[in-house]
Amino acid sequence: MKAIWNNKVIAESSRTKIVENNYYFPKEDIKEQYFKPSDYHTRCPWKGKASYYHIEVDGELNKDAAWYYPEASHAAKPIEDHVAFWNGVKVTE
Template identity: 75%
Template sequence: MKAIWNNEVIAESNKTKVVENNHYFPMDSIKCEYFKPSNTTTRCAWKGEASYYDLEVNGEKNKDAAWYYPQASHAAKPIENYVAFWKEVKVTE
């Protein structure tokens, strides 16, 4: 699977995990140069607290376009520290 935004592959892995129709990419599959930590957090009732990344690609910024669970709940442990995307990031094979 590939995550693409602004014509760049920002993550690529054949070991994604699908939860609620989102592909979660292993942390070691993301291209770190495009990811900037965000102060945004949200809480999921069953997965726990999510942290976010802003994407910066080719001079453009996509705020909070990636999220992950640094300390996932027991039920969501399989995706702990895996990264998922939204906000116009295309995830494709």
């Protein structure tokens, strides 16, 4: 699977996991140069507290476009430290 934004592949993996129709990429399979930490957080009732990244490609910023669970709940441990995308990031084979 590939995650693409602004015509750049920002993550690529054959080890994604699907949860609630979202592909979660192992953190080691994202291209870190495009990811900037965000102060934004949300809470999922069953997965726990999510942290976010801004994605920056060729000077364009997509705020809070990627999220992950640094300390996932017991039920969500398989996606701990895996990154998922939204806000215009295309995930494709």
